[in-house]
Amino acid sequence: MRGEPLDAETIVSAAEEVLRRHGPEKATVLDVARMLGVSHGSVYRHFRSKTALREAVIRRWLDQVREDIAAAVQDPGLTPPDRLRALLTTMFAAKWTKAREDPELFATFRALATEHSTVSSAHVAFLLDQIRAIVDDGIARGDFAAGDPEEIARSILNATSRFHAPMHAEEWRSSEIEAESEGVISLIFNGIRAR
Amino acid sequence: MRGEPLDAETIVSAAEEVLRRHGPEKATVLDVARMLGVSHGSVYRHFRSKTALREAVIRRWLDQVREDIAAAVQDPGLTPPDRLRALLTTMFAAKWTKAREDPELFATFRALATEHSTVSSAHVAFLLDQIRAIVDDGIARGDFAAGDPEEIARSILNATSRFHAPMHAEEWRSSEIEAESEGVISLIFNGIRAR
CATH class of the missing domain: 1.10.10 (Arc Repressor Mutant, subunit A)
Known part of the structure; x- marks a missing residue:
């Protein structure tokens, strides 16, 4: 003892x-x-319970991810488009690295997400909130077109599911995944409509 | 007998x-x-083999989906943006309906997709090809901004994974799924950049 x-x-x-x-x-x-x-x-x-213990382990990892994301977007010299890009690439990299280098902890996170644990829904709420704030700022500054920042933030998170939703982890092993994520980021920023 | x-x-x-x-x-x-x-x-x-039989069943369903998609985009009066929207909403609806109304056949399709069956990769190739052709046409007509139609088509399919990749089927039960898909379609068409 x-x-x-x-x-x-x-x-x-x-x-x-x-x-x-x-x-x-x-x-x-x-x-x-x-x-x-x-x-x-x-x-x-x-x-x-075993669940409470698993949640505490994953909450600690996600706290670290949130700190990394907050650090990536806090530089006051960054424009809203730069901050949004930094947020997305930091979020993707955190998931991809965890899935590759710490597969059993990632599997634990994936199980919690499937069970709709408050630990994973709180993380989604944090991401939505961060993206919404950047979109809001970008609209105010004229970097982004007018719109409902809440809806736009949700659409950005939905359009990038392939790169952050844990059920897609097998696809993250592809050597194309980074190029594919850049393609979707570019689509989000520019759309396809002629201007 | x-x-x-x-x-x-x-x-x-x-x-x-x-x-x-x-x-x-x-x-x-x-x-x-x-x-x-x-x-x-x-x-x-x-x-x-049992696999060959499962593949034949799913191939027949996907043949039907491809016919529905082809029918939805063939009207010569539709602009490329209209055709792209029709393709995406027809593709989503086919998956959502199958998952809800024919869950065991959908589970068979999902298993084939997970195993990277040629039946599911041929279907993805068909979708990419259809989207690429519409994007190509839209760029030529000036509806869409210039770019590589192949890359853009892949990004469109990737950005809509949440609405067509079979691993997301549980999320399709949400009453919000249609509104969420509209949000992503709108993001794909317009992007967020001010114009």
Whole structure:
């Protein structure tokens, strides 16, 4: 048994390792307790279920993704089109890298998205909110055409599903994926209508 | 045993019914032979495997979808933007209706798409070709801005994945799906850039 008091952060780190080793299907709360050398009950005191533990692990990863996105768009020298492009490419890269380099944690995220976990719906709400704010700013500055920023933000997220929705992960292994995402970004910015 | 000679079309119709009753996982060639009152070998003489039979069933459905799409875009009075819109909405509606009203056949199509069957890749090639031809025509007439029709067609198909890729079928049950698809079509036509 460990000497230090057990905090939630320590449990989340252990759960992350257990998920990496056993995958989301097989990992159990007991595995996490064993890795920490504590009782099953000590883990349950912080996380009431396996689901709560999986959500805490993925929430921590998504917090990091949100920080990366916020950092990519915060430079005041960037125009709204630059910020929108930075947001999209940072969002895509975060998903593609996770799917490739940390497949068991990505599978955990994918399972939560399929189950409509609040962790994944909160992340979608964050993305919509960020895109809406940039579109709003771009319309005000005259970079973007007039329209409803909320609807436009939702359409941008929907039009890029192939590049960020976890169910598309197998397609992200294609060597064409970056070029394909650039094609869709270009379509979003310019449309096809002659001007 | 049946009196008439057994043709491929009759077998495909029986296989369609068997897939509807048992689903793509459980349906067997033997079920098809039983439904027709013929031997297992009589079916194998036309279709060498369960996969070949599933592909023939889905190919027949997709032939119908391609006919519907061709009919929707053929009116010579339609402008290229009208034809592109008709192609996209006809393609979405065909998938949404099949997923809702014929779920076991849709699940068969989804399995073939996941396995990268030539039946589903040929369908994607058809769609790309149709979209490319419309874009080409629209650029020539000045309806659409200049660009590479092949790349633009691929970007249009990629930007609408959420509305036609079979892995998204659960999302098509949403009452918002039609409005969401209209939002993306509008984004594709107009983009967001001020003009």
